[in-house]
Amino acid sequence: MFRPMMPYIWVTMQSLFDPDGGMEALAPGAVLLRGQALAIDAELLAAIDAVVAKAPFRHMVTPGGFEMSVAMTNCGAAGWITDRKSYRYTTDDPESGRPWPAMPPVFRKLADAAAAKAGFPGFVPDACLINRYEPGTRLSPHQDRDEADFGHPIVSVSLGLPATFQFGGPRRADPLKKVALCHGDVVVWGGPARLAHHGVLTLKSGEHPMTGRRRFNLTLRKAL
Ligand code: SIN
Numbered sequence: 099m100f101r102p103m104m105p106y107i108w109v110t111m112q113s114l115f116d117p118d119g120g121m122e123a124l125a126p127g128a129v130l131l132r133g134q135a136l137a138i139d140a141e142l143l144a145a146i147d148a149v150v151a152k153a154p155f156r157h158m159v160t161p162g163g164f165e166m167s168v169a170m171t172n173c174g175a176a177g178w179i180t181d182r183k184s185y186r187y188t189t190d191d192p193e194s195g196r197p198w199p200a201m202p203p204v205f206r207k208l209a210d211a212a213a214a215k216a217g218f219p220g221f222v223p224d225a226c227l228i229n230r231y232e233p234g235t236r237l238s239p240h241q242d243r244d245e246a247d248f249g250h251p252i253v254s255v256s257l258g259l260p261a262t263f264q265f266g267g268p269r270r271a272d273p274l275k276k277v278a279l280c281h282g283d284v285v286v287w288g289g290p291a292r293l294a295h296h297g298v299l300t301l302k303s304g305e306h307p308m309t310g311r312r313r314f315n316l317t318l319r320k321a322l
């Protein structure tokens with residue numbers, strides 16, 4: 099009599115009590131892994147600090163001449179940049195002329211685990227864009243399409259203040275779903291969702307115990 103109910107009860111209990119249990123589909127090929135990075139949050143934030151000590155956050159300029167409100171830096175063999183010329187990946191930080199700092203192993207491990215959970219096993223990122231949002235900053239909807247091969251997924255990690263993520267489809271006009279992203283959440287998109295438009299609404303004011311008035315986002319890609 100009760101047996102058919104068991105899987106339902108189990109799933110409900112798991113999402114309530116296991117912070118690493120939630121997996122929500124956003125679209126075919128796109129999933130939100132709730133709390134996937136929570137257990138290693140301090141390690142990730144320490145690794146961000148170490149990268150930033152070598153390659154400080156900066157506000158890049160778009161080819162159209164607009165300064166981005168979100169501050170960015172990179173680590174890995176390649177880093178994503180924008181300037182008056184184009185959006186592209188470079189192997190050197192243009193500010194220092196030196197290679198981008200190495201990708202911390204903890205980033206690579208998390209990306210591999212999250213991608214595998216989402217159905218993309220064997221993901222080996224070579225680029226990590228690190229975004230820093232302060233209240234009032236936003237990232238307008240765009241596609242990640244400067245990578246050489248769209249066969250690899252994107253893994254995106256949220257830390258610090260919560261944000262509203264927008265997730266749409268391959269066409270700019272596709273409707274954007276709003277998704278609340280909190281500290282420790284990881285979103286993975288690939289396959290049919292690889293070229294989905296996505297963005298971040300203006301960050302609301304707040305204070306996070308680990309990051310203060312900031313949100314960090316790591317976007318791990320295979321760029322080269
Ligand atoms: C990005 O698209 O580069 C960042 C997404 C986010 O901050 O959640």
Ligand code: FE2
Nearest residue numbers: 240241242296
């Ligand atoms: Fe993006």
